Amino acid sequence: MVIRLFCAAGMSTSMLVNKMREAAKEKGKDDDIVAYPISELESKVDECDVALLGPQVGFQLDNAKKICEPKGVPVDVIPSADYGMVNGMAVLKFAHKLAAGKK
Numbered sequence: 875m876v877i878r879l880f881c882a883a884g885m886s887t888s889m890l891v892n893k894m895r896e897a898a899k900e901k902g903k904d905d906d907i908v909a910y911p912i913s914e915l916e917s918k919v920d921e922c923d924v925a926l927l928g929p930q931v932g933f934q935l936d937n938a939k940k941i942c943e944p945k946g947v948p949v950d951v952i953p954s955a956d957y958g959m960v961n962g963m964a965v966l967k968f969a970h971k972l973a974a975g976k977k
Contacts, residue, residue: 877926877966878909882928919942
């Protein structure tokens with residue numbers, strides 16, 4: 875599964891990406907996980923199965939939905955607690971749950 879995280883600058887999100895990759899490896903999943911600035915959402919949406927927003931850009935969820943939903947890409951804000959704790963496994967499960975719920 876191709877998971878893309880979108881955030882303000884990418885520093886703390888890159889740590890989360892590494893933890894998510896470790897969690898995917900533990901689960902035997904071959905997920906492609908990369909973080910980008912929110913400004914790149916529109917140009918990256920076609921390459922992803924799920925789009926996750928960092929809590930710091932969560933206020934842009936409505937705009938992100940306008941970009942993602944017409945393309946069938948589920949999008950949501952990463953829960954703040956999981957983001958803050960850099961809980962890669964929880965965020966990975968969140969991404970998979972979102973993907974499972976898409977039409």
